[in-house]
Amino acid sequence: MPEVASDDAVFKALADRTRRSLLDRLFERDGASLGELEAELSMSRFGVMKHLRILEDANLVITRRSGRKKLHYLNPVPIRLIHDRWIDKYTERRVSMLVDLKTKLESRE
Amino acid sequence: MSTTTDPATTKIFEIYIKAPASEIWTAITDPEWTARYGYKGPSQYELRPGGAFRAHATPGMREMGLPDVVVDGEVLEVDPPRKLVQTYRFLFNEETKAEGFSRLTWEINETGAGFCRVTITHELEGLPGMAGAVSSKFNEQGGGGWGWILSDLKSLLETGKAMA
Numbered sequence: 001m002p003e004v005a006s007d008d009a010v011f012k013a014l015a016d017r018t019r020r021s022l023l024d025r026l027f028e029r030d031g032a033s034l035g036e037l038e039a040e041l042s043m044s045r046f047g048v049m050k051h052l053r054i055l056e057d058a059n060l061v062i063t064r065r066s067g068r069k070k071l072h073y074l075n076p077v078p079i080r081l082i083h084d085r086w087i088d089k090y091t092e093r094r095v096s097m098l099v100d101l102k103t104k105l106e107s108r109e
Numbered sequence: 110m111s112t113t114t115d116p117a118t119t120k121i122f123e124i125y126i127k128a129p130a131s132e133i134w135t136a137i138t139d140p141e142w143t144a145r146y147g148y149k150g151p152s153q154y155e156l157r158p159g160g161a162f163r164a165h166a167t168p169g170m171r172e173m174g175l176p177d178v179v180v181d182g183e184v185l186e187v188d189p190p191r192k193l194v195q196t197y198r199f200l201f202n203e204e205t206k207a208e209g210f211s212r213l214t215w216e217i218n219e220t221g222a223g224f225c226r227v228t229i230t231h232e233l234e235g236l237p238g239m240a241g242a243v244s245s246k247f248n249e250q251g252g253g254g255w256g257w258i259l260s261d262l263k264s265l266l267e268t269g270k271a272m273a
Contacts, residue, residue, distance in 0.1 A: 029117045030117050030121075031116030031119060062121050064116075066116055073120075073121040074121075075121055076122070076256050077124045077256045077259055079256075080256035081260055081263075084264075
């Protein structure tokens with residue numbers, strides 16, 4: 001894993017349906033082994049490993065050892081950082097403008 | 110993490126912060142610092158095994174009817190500035206108060222180029238109320254949880270300003 005996951009790595013990791021479904025799966029039930037993920041996604045072990053590697057590089061997935069198993073955990077913080085840096089900044093005012101517009105239009109009826 | 114814990118009940122939150130480990134340690138354990146980011150309640154730690162942990166309400170929280178101590182717990186392990194293990198319980202909610210204590214581990218690891226990796230491991234087995242409260246849903250009203258707190262801590266230490 002790079003020392004600091006870049007925004008690029010996070011956007012790249014999120015730009016794939018299978019990887020997003022892996023994150024959703026961990027959101028529902030965290031701490032999954034490779035075998036569990038492989039079985040549920042009906043994908044080859046190699047395919048799942050490749051996607052997990054990209055998610056780990058983006059720090060979106062963190063692994064912990066538990067006995068002989070390697071467990072995968074969702075780390076939601078990089079998405080939080082993207083949200084704070086890129087989403088909040090552009091959405092707050094526009095959303096409130098649309099809400100104002102909707103209120104104005106509806107009150108004229 | 111003990112082998113008897115159901116791994117699915119543990120939540121991990123990790124962030125990279127460009128600051129010395131000692132500054133991050135202070136920001137986590139000093140009430141003057143915890144008052145500057147996240148929910149901004151001053152946290153008091155007796156930094157020894159068996160010592161008390163108390164997070165106090167802000168004036169705004171008290172106006173909303175929250176108790177003076179909003180989170181309590183016990184310090185289990187202290188290794189400054191690398192590791193702090195404690196128990197952790199919300200007192201402002203009857204369900205979490207009755208459930209009892211979760212276990213929280215803070216780890217700070219220097220990773221080079223001036224960065225530290227800060228990892229929070231929150232063990233929540235048998236604590237569905239607390240697990241719901243700290244879930245990774247980040248955009249609910251009044252919510253935010255650890256992701257939001259860590260993001261704000263990063264902002265404060267790297268830019269001198271919190272976001273909130």
